[in-house]
Amino acid sequence: MISEINEGSPIQQYDNEKVPLIKPQVLSLRNKSIYNVLVLGISFCVLFTAFSPTQNLETTLNADLGFLSLSILYGFLSFSNFFSPMVVLKAGEKISLIIGTLAYVLYIAANIKVTPETLCIASGILGIGGAILWTAQGSFVIRCSTEKTLGLHTGIFFALFQVNQIIGNLGTGVLLNHGLNLSILFIILSAVCASSIFGFLLLGNPIKVDENGVPLVLEKQDDIPMKQRLMATVNILKERPIQLLIPALFYSGISQSFFFGVFPPLTGKMYLGYIMAVFGVCDALGSVGIGKASDVIGRKPLIIFSTVCCIGGSIFAYFISTRIEHNQIGYYFICAGLLGFADAGFNTLLYSLLGALYPKKGEAAVAVFKFVQSIASAIAFFYGHYVVLYKHVIILNSLVVPACILFLIVDARPKSKISVESIN
Numbered sequence: 001m002i003s004e005i006n007e008g009s010p011i012q013q014y015d016n017e018k019v020p021l022i023k024p025q026v027l028s029l030r031n032k033s034i035y036n037v038l039v040l041g042i043s044f045c046v047l048f049t050a051f052s053p054t055q056n057l058e059t060t061l062n063a064d065l066g067f068l069s070l071s072i073l074y075g076f077l078s079f080s081n082f083f084s085p086m087v088v089l090k091a092g093e094k095i096s097l098i099i100g101t102l103a104y105v106l107y108i109a110a111n112i113k114v115t116p117e118t119l120c121i122a123s124g125i126l127g128i129g130g131a132i133l134w135t136a137q138g139s140f141v142i143r144c145s146t147e148k149t150l151g152l153h154t155g156i157f158f159a160l161f162q163v164n165q166i167i168g169n170l171g172t173g174v175l176l177n178h179g180l181n182l183s184i185l186f187i188i189l190s191a192v193c194a195s196s197i198f199g200f201l202l203l204g205n206p207i208k209v210d211e212n213g214v215p216l217v218l219e220k221q222d223d224i225p226m227k228q229r230l231m232a233t234v235n236i237l238k239e240r241p242i243q244l245l246i247p248a249l250f251y252s253g254i255s256q257s258f259f260f261g262v263f264p265p266l267t268g269k270m271y272l273g274y275i276m277a278v279f280g281v282c283d284a285l286g287s288v289g290i291g292k293a294s295d296v297i298g299r300k301p302l303i304i305f306s307t308v309c310c311i312g313g314s315i316f317a318y319f320i321s322t323r324i325e326h327n328q329i330g331y332y333f334i335c336a337g338l339l340g341f342a343d344a345g346f347n348t349l350l351y352s353l354l355g356a357l358y359p360k361k362g363e364a365a366v367a368v369f370k371f372v373q374s375i376a377s378a379i380a381f382f383y384g385h386y387v388v389l390y391k392h393v394i395i396l397n398s399l400v401v402p403a404c405i406l407f408l409i410v411d412a413r414p415k416s417k418i419s420v421e422s423i424n
Contacts, residue, residue, distance in 0.1 A: 155291010
């Protein structure tokens with residue numbers, strides 16, 4: 001249960017992270033949640049500034065091994081989400097973020113001198129580390145937020161996070177066009193990825209505050225056995241809201257394969273960095289805009305907008321590839337922008353809705369989200385190299401429409417039923 005603390009009384013903390021690893025500058029309680037979200041977003045931006053161009057290059061440089069590697073990655077990521085909440089609850093979000101980051105460093109470093117064996121092993125390790133990282137991220141943002149600020153905080157995080165697509169892809173594009181050796185490029189990206197750990201060390205304890213800036217904390221809970229923690233994640237899958245959202249979660253995984261596996265090779269290596277940078281700009285702007293707008297006008301019109309962008313962007317990509325002369329590369333920039341807005345909308349709004357449904361079980365809800373998303377991505381990356389473009393477009397759009405409809409149904413539930421904590 002959430003309780004208020006009177007102003008002037010000491011703030012009691014009942015989590016497993018009594019003090020930050022590096023104590024940040026003292027901030028007012030009203031601003032501390034924003035501080036944590038900003039630091040988290042910037043740290044993820046640095047981490048994925050290194051990983052995003054690596055992922056984009058996998059299927060462009062070596063389609064067979066690239067799709068296999070990403071399929072293994074997301075396969076391990078999906079099933080690792082069943083135990084990642086236990087790791088996060090035991091180690092705490094900050095330690096978990098660092099553990100996850102080390103797995104990303106290892107994967108990027110495996111590309112310095114590629115062999116099928118090392119890349120596939122690194123992919124499996126990254127799947128495990130990625131589950132821990134994203135479960136910790138989702139839990140941390142939810143613990144920093146109230147229902148009224150969750151949309152804003154989620155939008156801020158994803159806006160900062162998606163800036164990685166701009167910096168990473170632009171930087172990689174410039175370096176490759178100037179003839180930089182790929183091995184040197186991946187050494188640089190490995191170092192950039194590792195540097196994100198310093199940001200995670202600066203995170204403070206998440207403290208919820210109400211509209212008046214009064215802190216809200218969770219009452220003390222007894223230690224929960226590991227088996228019960230695992231069952232808490234499994235049990236969420238049995239609840240009606242999550243079951244209705246499965247098509248949306250599954251679509252989000254299929255879309256990752258399309259955005260980062262299918263679409264990049266269409267543009268060619270020469271323009272890949274610049275076009276994906278436009279994707280990142282629209283993803284970042286869309287994240288903060290949609291996140292803030294969802295707190296004002298609700299999620300319903302925004303999920304419809306995101307669905308339209310997905311349909312328009314994916315169909316446009318097909319027509320560019322098959323009906324328009326290949327020298328008209330500028331059309332891909334428009335396509336990337338539409339897909340960026342689609343990605344921003346579904347990511348931001350799904351996190352926002354799950355946070356409203358499970359305010360006290362953020363790590364378990366995010367784990368279920370990532371489980372369904374990752375297993376869909378693993379399937380899509382596995383068949384990705386064997387399916388022609390128009391079939392990718394059909395699969396994507398046959399999922400996004402029912403995903404949107406069912407999202408609207410869940411979001412339209414009466415206010416008294418929007419949080420299902422009481423039935424757990």
